[in-house]
Amino acid sequence: MATRSAVRSSLVAVSVLLMTILNLSVQNNVQPVTPVAEIGSSSFTFNCTVNRTDLTANDTVWKHYSEELPQKWYKIVDATLIQLVIPNITESSRGIYECRSRLDNRHLIGGEILEVGYPPDQPTFERCLSDNLGPFTCWWNRGRDPILKTTYNLTYTFNVPSPEVHVCPDLSTEDDLVICRWGNTNAGNEHMFTMSAQNALNSSTSSLRIDPGLYGRMRFSCIYGWQ
């Protein structure tokens, strides 16, 4: 029963959040849109454009979720523009920011959802494994958790005069690892790998050469027919 009411209250929370998001997408008086701030940066600034005849920038307040933010973070640029300067960005700086009227019951003027995180680290190569020169797998460590959605891409060429660029056929991430899997080892063919990582804050790439032959693991059971 406790579980059911927990489920219901989380459903209510989700629908309230969705309604809020939909509401925000219609009222686009807050800039920038889809904002992202780097954790550790000294500040992040939102603009709120107040374009109502009955209201000036001085009649507005900023909220982070339900918390009304201190006036010392406000910067009134002119009668139609009020800024919010959020100091010292941390993980808890993320979330819904809203610009609301001080006069008519905190009527919503605009809002955005701030994401926070880190630019991607340069992925570092960990190892490869080639089972009986059959399936071939390589692992990279992505470094610090960037928190933000980050896409990884692994491409490689072979050491031939006009190298064709291949894309990893099966790239996945597990915890802090980025893993590429091939069905077959391309033995004796040196792979020149380029691993790239990209998110809203920045991108990074790293390159290296790998000879799959050096990562072979023979299973004697196959050679001798053991179980």
Ligand SMILES: *[C@@H]1O[C@H](CO)[C@@H](O)[C@H](O)[C@H]1NC(C)=O
């Ligand atoms: C916020 O307003 C300032 C002052 O007009 C402007 O320079 C800046 O580009 C604006 N920022 C965004 C994200 O619109």
Ligand SMILES: *[C@@H]1O[C@H](CO)[C@@H](O)[C@H](O)[C@H]1NC(C)=O
């Ligand atoms: C406020 O902005 C909306 C949408 O951009 C526009 O249609 C409306 O005329 C503006 N109102 C004022 C008072 O400037």
Ligand SMILES: *[C@@H]1O[C@H](CO)[C@@H](O)[C@H](O)[C@H]1NC(C)=O
């Ligand atoms: C905003 O209002 C305060 C008092 O509520 C006043 O002291 C201040 O001068 C006003 N600022 C502007 C830019 O109108």
Ligand SMILES: *[C@@H]1O[C@H](CO)[C@@H](O)[C@H](O)[C@H]1NC(C)=O
């Ligand atoms: C932000 O960080 C600086 C330096 O660490 C500190 O001096 C300042 O008081 C902090 N500001 C706020 C609002 O926490």
Ligand SMILES: *[C@@H]1O[C@H](CO)[C@@H](O)[C@H](O)[C@H]1NC(C)=O
């Ligand atoms: C990875 O990079 C290759 C070569 O630049 C490109 O063709 C491919 O679309 C990229 N894949 C992803 C998921 O970005």
Ligand SMILES: *[C@@H]1O[C@H](CO)[C@@H](O)[C@H](O)[C@H]1NC(C)=O
């Ligand atoms: C992105 O990363 C590159 C290389 O590390 C760096 O030179 C550049 O300043 C970064 N850009 C931003 C916006 O952080």
